[in-house]
Amino acid sequence: MKKEMEVKVFNTDKRIRLGIWGLGRGMSFYRTCKFLNIDVVAGCDYNEHMRTNFLSQNPGAFATADADEFLKQDFNAVVLATFCPSHADDAIKCMQAGKHVLSEVTAFFTMAEGVKLVEEVEKRKLVYNLAENYPFTAANMWLANRWKEGLFGELMYAEYEYVHECRSLCYTYIDGVPVKPGHTVHNWRSWLNYHYYCTHSLGPVMVITGTRPTMVETFPVRQQIAGYLGRKGEGMGTMTPSLISMSNGGVVRNLMGATTNDTHNQRIWGTLGAYESGSDGVNLRLGASGGSPKMQINPKWEGLGELAATTGHGGGDFWTLYYFAREIFTGEKGPFDIYGASDVTIPGIQALRSSLEDGKPMEVPDFRKKADRDRYRSDDWQLKRYDVKRGVFGGAKLTDKASNFSTTMKDLISSSLIYRAYADWKKVQSAIAKPENFQPVATKLLDGYDKLVTAYKDAREIVDAYPKSDGARVMSQMLELGEEDKVLSAGFLPALKKEVAALKKKFGEGIVKLKDFKGSVLLPDKTQISAVKYPGRNIALSALQYTDCFIDVRPRFTGKVKQDGLIYARGFFTAKNAGAANLRIGADGPFKVFVHGKEVGCNPKATNPITSYLMTIPVTWKKGKNEIVLAMCTNSGKARGFMAESIVDG
Structure with a gap:
């Protein structure tokens, strides 16, 4: 077996000197660099603990909190993983400093920003790629290769999902550290509408089928789950389905959101065959009819896939960095150059607009065409941003407890959801197919009870001190979900201990x-x-x-x-x-x-x-x-x- 250091992907001695701007998500690309002739030489992040971590893994590299100082350093490419709504402006700033850009999703926040970004890329003749990684799993890449071979025919209809409830990330950084200052919330995850985050579900369909979106429409979902700052489905705490017309006449149901069941199901119907992937594995139906044989398959990595699988994020981060480096070295473009990046970003912006206009169909312009860009050159429409700096207490004087809101909210979310799982499964305990599976649910609550009590009491103190604040509203929602009065009553803990002991006696250690x-x-x-x-x-x-x-x-x-x-x-x-x-x-x-x-x-x-x-x-x-x-x-x-x-x- 070859050692990792012996692997060489590109037949060249040229090197890319890379800076990483945004050392949370940006550090996820680090392991891949050594395979792709990339040297990480600089990092930028305003969080000191992230800079410290970066330097520990890259001794001798340059690190700073100052973006201008960062961009003056001697490197020729940037992994851009700054705050999502800032990607376009930050990418332009990088290119104006002479750097190639691999940007995290999404590419831009407004249509006018998109026009400006496209034309900056065209002007600078630098490489711009979007780091959309979900198309590059083993299954999706295998499917894309078979699609190109004609196995499935033409796209008729597809359903792809990115349903991912990440409530705690509204109040922490991506590494789980609570946001600082403690009375504030995450820069964008705390308020961004999930329609914007459409690329992980739409991107795979585009790459697999070779089509691009042309129209989108959606209806608003006005219900949401507890603990999110948005109201009536405005933020990330709800579902955001859309219907997208594709360039070949097929239709895609694109589903994102945060709800009570995380799913990443994928289904595609072609004119000759169909594919579905979910909890039952990967299945194909081949033979050009609805009753044709259906079989489970084991899609395997092809080409560099085995190497990609060792680098994290299911191999996806390897491929985004690979396509970026390949274009720098050879000029050969990957799936998400600036135009592909626009195609996969615009449907999210237009879907949100459609939902706010009760389902009005919206076009997805092709930013390859100047005439299409001209129609949106001055279109600065955007979702209203939450005042993150002012925080969740409206500028009021902070108590010690309020200054630690983000930490308490993180613990409150975790504890109340552990309790809620116990309480709701207890209601249907007699129907559980394997009754012993309830035991670890109850045991987890017992093990975490002391932490729960602290979180509940600290949250109640904050709610009572700032009753009309946004902070009080989201904490009250979680306390209600976690049945505060019941859980803190004198008899609850003794009864729980007795119940767990009985479960262990009945089912063994479990x-x-x-x-x-x-x-x-x-x-x-x-x-x-x-x-x-x-x-x-x-x-x-x-x-x-x-x-x-x-x-x-x-x-x-x-x-x-x-x-x-x-x-x-x-x-x-x-x-x-x-x-x-x-x-x-x-x-x-x-x-x-x-x-x-x-x-x-x-x-x-x-x-x-x-x-x-x-x-x-x-x-x-x-x-x-x-x-x-x-x-x-x-x-x-x-x-x-x-x-x-x-x-x-x-």
């Missing part, structure tokens, strides 16, 4: 999260994970921290010059009785698992997120203590940690 692990320091081990051995006695171990739902290994390497290496972790599960069970375990870096000193599982391709790389391993527990050892690579400093739980039937 699902037990393993939280107590000790870990090694970062070991400079270059051995492939498949060849890593059980640790010797000479390796010192110290306690690792359990954070939210995983064991955090980042303190072992954060701030160090070298962040790539191996970490061992050892923990124990104490079984009341001997017997068969399952160990569910996974990490966001290549990992190997040992039970009682013997190897029982290995995944050399694991990367972020942890939940996508969980293994279920049959084990036989001994009565008493059972040793579990995990060896994991730190994924060039991108790994966060690992999860482990024992599953024992009653």
